[in-house]
Amino acid sequence: MTTDSSQSHLLTDETVKHVAFLSRLELTPDEVSQSAHELSEIFKHIDRLKAVPTEGVLPLDHPTELVDHIREDEQSSTLSQEQVLQNSPATKDVYFDVPKVLGGTS
Amino acid sequence: MNPFSCKEKTECNDKERFDVFHGKAVADSTNSFHEVWDYEESQQNGRLSGCVIGIKDNIVTQRGTTTCGSKMLAGYQSPFDATVITRLQEEGALFIGKTNCDEFAMGSSTEHCYWGNVQNPWDPTRVPGGSSGGSAAAVAAGLCHVALGSDTGGSIRQPAALCGVTGYKPTYGLVSRYGLVAFASSLDQIGTFAASVEDAALVTEVMAGHDPLDSTTNDEPTIDLTSSLHEPIKGLKIGFPKQYQGEQNSPEVNEAIQNALETYRTLGATIVDIDLPLTDVGISTYYVLAPAEASSNLARFDGIRYGHRTEEQCDDLISLYSKNRAEGFGPEVKRRIMLGTYVLSSGYYDAYYNTALKTRRLIRDEYKTAFEQCDVIAGPTTPTTAFKIGEKSDPVSMYLCDIYTANTNIAGICGISIPCGFSHSEDKQLPIGLHLQGPWHGDATLLRAAQMYQSQTAFHQQSIGSTT
Numbered sequence: 167m168t169t170d171s172s173q174s175h176l177l178t179d180e181t182v183k184h185v186a187f188l189s190r191l192e193l194t195p196d197e198v199s200q201s202a203h204e205l206s207e208i209f210k211h212i213d214r215l216k217a218v219p220t221e222g223v224l225p226l227d228h229p230t231e232l233v234d235h236i237r238e239d240e241q242s243s244t245l246s247q248e249q250v251l252q253n254s255p256a257t258k259d260v261y262f263d264v265p266k267v268l269g270g271t272s
Numbered sequence: 273m274n275p276f277s278c279k280e281k282t283e284c285n286d287k288e289r290f291d292v293f294h295g296k297a298v299a300d301s302t303n304s305f306h307e308v309w310d311y312e313e314s315q316q317n318g319r320l321s322g323c324v325i326g327i328k329d330n331i332v333t334q335r336g337t338t339t340c341g342s343k344m345l346a347g348y349q350s351p352f353d354a355t356v357i358t359r360l361q362e363e364g365a366l367f368i369g370k371t372n373c374d375e376f377a378m379g380s381s382t383e384h385c386y387w388g389n390v391q392n393p394w395d396p397t398r399v400p401g402g403s404s405g406g407s408a409a410a411v412a413a414g415l416c417h418v419a420l421g422s423d424t425g426g427s428i429r430q431p432a433a434l435c436g437v438t439g440y441k442p443t444y445g446l447v448s449r450y451g452l453v454a455f456a457s458s459l460d461q462i463g464t465f466a467a468s469v470e471d472a473a474l475v476t477e478v479m480a481g482h483d484p485l486d487s488t489t490n491d492e493p494t495i496d497l498t499s500s501l502h503e504p505i506k507g508l509k510i511g512f513p514k515q516y517q518g519e520q521n522s523p524e525v526n527e528a529i530q531n532a533l534e535t536y537r538t539l540g541a542t543i544v545d546i547d548l549p550l551t552d553v554g555i556s557t558y559y560v561l562a563p564a565e566a567s568s569n570l571a572r573f574d575g576i577r578y579g580h581r582t583e584e585q586c587d588d589l590i591s592l593y594s595k596n597r598a599e600g601f602g603p604e605v606k607r608r609i610m611l612g613t614y615v616l617s618s619g620y621y622d623a624y625y626n627t628a629l630k631t632r633r634l635i636r637d638e639y640k641t642a643f644e645q646c647d648v649i650a651g652p653t654t655p656t657t658a659f660k661i662g663e664k665s666d667p668v669s670m671y672l673c674d675i676y677t678a679n680t681n682i683a684g685i686c687g688i689s690i691p692c693g694f695s696h697s698e699d700k701q702l703p704i705g706l707h708l709q710g711p712w713h714g715d716a717t718l719l720r721a722a723q724m725y726q727s728q729t730a731f732h733q734q735s736i737g738s739t740t
């Protein structure tokens with residue numbers, strides 16, 4: 167992916183396919199071209215940010231600038247194995263059932 | 273005295289109105305509003321005994337399902353209750369069901385929902401706003417006294433304005449988010465829809481205070497929002513930014529806001545001119561930060577531990593994830609996940625995400641300066657009244673619905689929308705909302721200022737079908 171900060175952002179189909187892969191979303195060819203168009207339109211609006219003078223400003227990732235609360239390391243109740251598995255679409259015995267992870271194609 | 277009566281709410285419901293709206297406002301047919309949950313076991317002497325509450329479908333409950341308006345979570349049954357549910361129950365609140373919302377709270381019209389769209393009770397051809405549109409419509413239609421919502425960029429205040437009810441987003445950290453399905457964790461806040469500021473304050477007071485299960489809640493175990501609610505604020509200073517005025521608003525909205533400010537003047541308040549020049553870049557900032565956080569938060573929906581699973585055969589894990597998510601998520605959610613993934617990807621992190629975080633600090637600082645000059649900031653909640661279903665088909669025009677509300681979340685301050693007038697269109701009355709914003713933990717002042725207005729006006733008492 168390359169960036170050109172001088173002009174408004176246009177996403178190509180190739181970029182959308184890559185972002186969809188990173189997002190773990192399978193898109194149809196129509197969805198790819200529609201997303202490229204829609205995301206480009208959204209970036210036209212987002213690009214207003216470029217006019218904000220942010221040099222030397224510290225990023226703020228949280229409104230409260232919280233400090234960590236560390237609780238006592240005490241035993242407490244948690245979900246049972248049954249509860250953890252109850253919403254899974256596929257289980258086997260006491261496990262989540264998934265395709266082969268090692269030695270696969272990915 | 274407890275102001276709520278369950279008997280009144282269930283027996284005096286306008287049957288016809290109930291039938292028209294209950295199916296539309298309620299998420300997932302298994303979450304019906306036909307009877308209150310666990311009435312027999314409910315606490316009879318609590319502060320909320322008899323108070324019937326609807327719950328936005330992104331707040332988890334052991335009863336019923338929690339679907340976030342998504343096929344991804346169709347049938348999902350939470351093994352635990354959100355902290356707010358437990359606290360409300362302890363004070364005798366009764367729950368009547370889950371309310372419909374835009375999928376994963378992403379939207380401003382409650383049109384993006386797997387279970388169908390919600391209609392505005394004032395005009396069924398129009399949207400109720402969103403994303404908490406089901407909650408707003410349920411309170412407006414009289415299906416419950418109070419409804420819970422979540423507000424990430426305006427998702428309580430905007431639908432409250434469009435449905436003519438009171439919608440309150442507390443300061444970030446006032447109410448526990450434990451059990452709220454996360455959209456954008458640094459912006460999300462649970463709040464209330466009610467018929468009055470009084471009801472919203474009482475219900476929020478019950479929910480508020482430190483929760484060991486949410487480390488972003490503030491330290492105080494309880495928060496007083498009600499003891500001085502009815503005391504008018506002497507010398508109240510209301511900031512009115514020039515950026516909230518002008519042609520971007522409909523003439524009727526501008527007029528209603530001017531009238532509201534005039535009401536405050538007669539109550540002894542002073543209107544102060546203030547400047548919030550970054551109002552205009554709020555939506556740009558929001559649409560970098562919120563999707564970035566969403567792309568991370570929604571990574572959990574993989575269809576393995578919970579969530580939709582494809583029936584197609586997948587040989588490897590990545591194609592299983594990708595198919596589950598492709599089938600489970602709707603178009604707006606996919607769009608935001610991709611947007612967020614993109615702004616966080618290498619090469620764009622600095623240009624977008626980091627720039628948005630820096631702008632966030634500037635927006636917060638701008639509010640800090642403003643609140644040195646005034647107690648609360650006033651303006652319209654939305655530039656226009658409720659728009660037609662299907663009217664805003666391109667994403668950006670929908671995003672701009674939150675132009676006056678998104679910065680509240682970016683800064684983490686509190687805000688409330690209260691009814692302040694009506695516009696008239698095609699023989700229908702459409703509500704207009706007055707938006708008040710207060711400083712960090714200035715919730716008691718914000719609510720007092722809002723209560724001052726409701727003590728002098730009757731817009732919030734107007735019900736559907738009555739005339740002005």
